[in-house]
Amino acid sequence: MLSRSITRRIAAMETSDGAGVRIKRSLGQSPHTRLDPYLMLDEFGSDQPQDYIAGFPSHPHRGFETVTYMIEGHMLHEDHLGNRGNLKNGGVQWMTAGRGIVHSEMPQQESGQMRGFQLWLNLPAAEKMKPAGYRDIQPEEIPDLPLGDARVKLVAGSLSIGEEVHEGAVTGGSTQPLYADIHLPANGEVQLPVAQGLAGLVYLYEGSAGLKTDNGTEELARSSAHILSDGDRIELKAGTEGARVLLIAGRPIGEPVVQYGPFVMNSREEIEQTLQDYRDGRLTA
Template sequence: MTLRAITQTIPALETSDGAGVKIKRSIGQHQNIRLDPFLMLDEFGSDQPQDYIAGFPSHPHRGFETVTYMIEGHMLHEDHLGNRGNLKNGGVQWMTAGRGIVHSEMPQQEAGRMRGFQLWLNLPAAEKMKPAGYCDLQPEDIPEFTLDGAVVKLIAGEVRIDGRDLAGAVTGGSTRPLYMDIQLTAEAAVSLPVDQALNGMLYLYEGSAALRQGAQTQPLAAASASVLGDGDEIRLEAGSSGARLLLIAGRPINEPVVQYGPFVMNSREEIEQTLRDYRDGRLTA
């Protein structure tokens, strides 16, 4: 096994999206700051209603997938296909925009804390125009496994750990996405496989942790995408207060990316066609 190290740290920048929802954006803060096949990673979290109450009114997408993971709070998804899903504590919504979807994501609370993440996962050219789809995963749908000092929620992907073959709530796909929420107790140390064919990153959102590299450790920066180098394994060590972090990985697509707001295609001509389709009501036809 070859240990992966941190090769780049991308601190999340505070910004806003939708109708003024305050977020922190690491991957995707600029169009040249991506990690193939991932286009964007947003963290949202506030107990101030004015930071989230306006939500994300009806808007279009084409050419990629969104993965929304709610840690705390209540958000309602509705789309032009008639899908309706309540995203609550521990739930995940996996939406495939494909050739086109128009949806909204609106808070269903007027007080309290709302907290979670949204990941944008690119689609290869051959799949960008496939039919739109939607998957609403409840907390009990997401497999959870324990290691010594760790509890791992396996949202997506397949891994083999300690002789166990483990499968997430979502598996397969051309980019083979791997998505874990890892909770470490104080001073815990765990090893996890990350297939060398996948680009990967860690995102620390609670406590403190580091990657072990032989006799040395690399601390993880909080609220930052820590991009992983080559290898097939990571060794995580938690600090004195424990830690919570995301492990996200996927097989790179290695194709041109042209993005215009909520549309992600492979060429400027395809973006122009998408804009015409949206203008003329053909985006979701």
């Protein structure tokens, strides 16, 4: 067995998106800060309404999937397909843009904490033009597993522990996405399997923790994507505050990525066609 270690740290940068929502972006700051198959990872969190109240009005996507995980707050999703989902504490919105979708994500509260993450998962060329889809995953649909000292909310993928296989709310997919929210108590430890060949990262968003490796312990920085070496497991140890850590992994696609704002294709020509489709009203046809 080989423990994964940190090969790169991408500190989140403060920026804004949508209609001025304040976010921290780690993956996706530039084309050089992606982790195939993932394009972008945003953390949002504020108790100041002016930081989030304008939300993300209607906008288009093509060629990838978005995964929005709400930790605190209440967000309403609506799209051109007629889907309407209330994303609340602990819930997940898994949206496949495919050939095209137009949607909005708008806060449904005027005060209080709004906190969560949005992850962009690329699609291989063979799937970029498949029909758009949407899934509203309620908090109770996400397995909450006691593993080691931790509780692990398994949004996507599977974890093989001994003879048991634990499956998340979302399974399958050509990129084998793994998405887990790990809650560790003070000084708690956990060891989790991550299949070899999957590109992976850990993201500390609360408390303090270190990644135990074959050569010692590497401390995690808050609000940073820690890109991992290959291996078959990760080992985490929390500090005296306890910790909350995201584990995200997936099988690399290994294809060219050409992005223009909300559109992600494999060539400039495909992007130009996408823009033409959007102008002509064919993006969602």
